[in-house]
Amino acid sequence: MRALAASVAVLLVAVMLTMAHPPSATAAAQITLTGSGYGHGIGMSQYGALGRAQAGHGYAQIVAAYYPGTSLATGSDSQTLRVLVTSDTDGQASVRAETGMTVTTTSGTAALPGSVSGGVPAQWRLRTVAGTLTLEALVGTTWRPHGTPGISSLLAGAASADLATTDGTIQLQLGSTFREYRGAVRAVVGAPQRTVVVTTYASYLPAVVASEMPTSWHAQALAAQAVAARSYALFDQSSKTAGATYDTCDSVQCQVFNGEADYSAAGSLVRTWPTASTRAAVTATAGRYVRDTAGPAFTQFSASNGGYSVAGSRPYLAAAPDPFDKYPTWTVELTSSRLETAYPAIGSFRTLSVTRDGRGSYGGRAQTVRVSGTDGSVSVSGAAFRTAFGLRSTLFAVTINELPSLPRDLDGNGTADLLATTPSGALYRWMGRGDATFLPRTLIGPGWQRMGARTVTAGLGGTASTELVAVDASSGRLLRYPSNGAGRFASPLVIGSAGWQSMDVLLSGLGWNGPGSNGLIARHASTGALYFYVLGSNGILRSAGRIGVGWNTMSHVLFAGDWNGDGGPDVMAVDQSGRLWLYPGSGAGTFLPRQQLGHGWSGMASLVGGSDWNGDGVLDLLATDSSGRLWLYAGNGVGGFRPRQQIGVGWSSFSLIT
Secondary structure: OOOOHHHHHHOOOOEEEEOOOOOOOOEEEEEEEEEEOOOOOOOHHHHHHHHHHHHHOOOOHHHHHHOOOOEEOOOOOOOOEEEEEOOOOOEEEEEEEEOOOEEEEEOEEEOOOOOOOOOOEEEEEEEEEOOEEEEEEOOOOOEOOOOHHHHHHHHHOEEEEEEEEEOOOEEEEEEEEEEEEEOOOEEEOOOOOOOEEEHHHHHHHHHHHHHHHHOOOOOHHHHHHHHHHHHHHHHHHHOOOOOOOEEEEEOOOOOOOOOOOOEEEEEEEEEEOOOHHHHHHHHHHOOOOOOOOEEEOOOOOOOOOEEEEEEOOOOOOOOOEEOOOHHHHHHHHEEEEHHHHHHHHHEEEEEEEEEEEEEEEOOOOOOEEEEEEOOEEEEHHHHHHHHHOOOOOOOOEEEEEEEEOOOOOOOOOOOEEEEEEOOOOOEEEEEEEEOEEEOOEEEEEEHHEEEEEEEEEOOOOOOEEEEEEEEOOOOOOOOEEEOOOOOOOOOOOOEEEOHHHHHHEEEEOOOOOOOOOOOEEEEEEEOOOOOEEEEEEOOOEEEEEEEEOOOOHHHEEEEEEOOOOOOOOEEEEEEEEOOOOEOEEEEOOOOOOOOEEEEHHHHHHEEEEEEEEOOOOOEEEEEEEEOEEEEEEEOOOOEEEEEOOEEEEEOOOOOOOO
């Protein structure tokens, strides 16, 4: 990325960034990274150069600010530069044929024939055969030998050969594109064979500036970029050994160089690269480059330093505040499951801590990132963490929020428990071991045959504890049964007045209207309308409006938690054809377009979702079939299922509480 690793001594500041209460082992989490800057942050900031230019600074003042202690010198843009074409990896240098082309080696120059095997060549290529460069012409659809003894003699023993045209431009084939350059295309013998463009600084720099900085930017910012790019290439060139076959490369590992233009295979212009503004920037700074005491300076640059540059490998690449860099902040959303996939040794994600260098926003750049979970911790460099998750820089803050899920932990041991009733009205609890297995059932209490719709939820009582909500069928009131923390429930509290007997499905509304919100989702039995009831300040539920229609066509409706990892709670439902659907919640009280997850679910008697049943940090689904078998449908963390596992039998007389 136009950078070398910097070895600098810095004062490290350790900052632990976690929630006030870290995510529980059974709760998925969303990690928001808010960052500044784009790139490594060493040397010149391009956004900083823009800010300085807009403030009236000239290009000489700009480069002096980013490379303090250096001076400007003047060279010649007519100097030759050899640029490695990194994307040409097919072991041949193939160019579009033109009239009057030549091939040149250290032994001399020869004209290419106007016809080969009675046909006019469409392309010429140089490729290495048994250690010797061979020239071939594409005639029709067949590559044919050039047929000229003088050229064969010229190529014999040559370490490289150049193809050139009379007008000074040549089109090199790169896949389906023909890229035009000013200069010659050189084939260099080797394993593999390399392609190099032989050009001048005057031809090279306008394309580099156009590829490295928006061409509409202030003229002085473009001029500063031209000086930095010229200096960088001169540094590369002066650093090469005598036997090197190229001076610099055309990718972000050096500087991006895309030549003059791109053409289609048919010869149509696709786009040009240099513009009037970038040519003007090169002309205005003709030959000007940054020099240190030894020669051309190592003028590293990046898009943005986020307001504070990073120390590099030279004294003039210093860490310093940059008030002119106004690049906007960015955010990246990660989920705990993504971190667990990247670092499987941690188990279920718990916390993330960052060791910083103390310079700039958020306490400085991430030097080390430590990701911890139930099974252990993994520490990686800030640069490695940035690469792993595609971050724009290592300058970022971390916020961790639990994603909507239901812990279902009735006894406080950190694992999800299961509730079910029998036809006679007995309510049982199965204490989970955290690995999708359960301890023997415990009777909670009788009389549940008199209750209507019921569901497990959490937080309606103002705490994070698991609760059971049910409709009293005789009175129509909605009752909340708080957990007593020891696997049973305290006396019920009324949270809804008469009329709830018309609802045949209840679901948790945890997070439905956004982070921290709570309530209940209910289906009207006769109309099939789905409603959300928000929790009032008095602890009583009040209607917040209808959120769906036609749900009476669904045989099962259940809370899925944040199944797809986008931060909003989701709902699952099985239709009358046995198809399982995911209804993603937007996180703002509405549904996004539904997605079919599977089929063949009509044989399931009851389903429970929204919790992590096997302890892997990912939400799962439990289901009992008509034969009484209990199945685990483990989530894969990206919105789908892993292969199902049978985890029990004898459940035909139990109805799971969703």
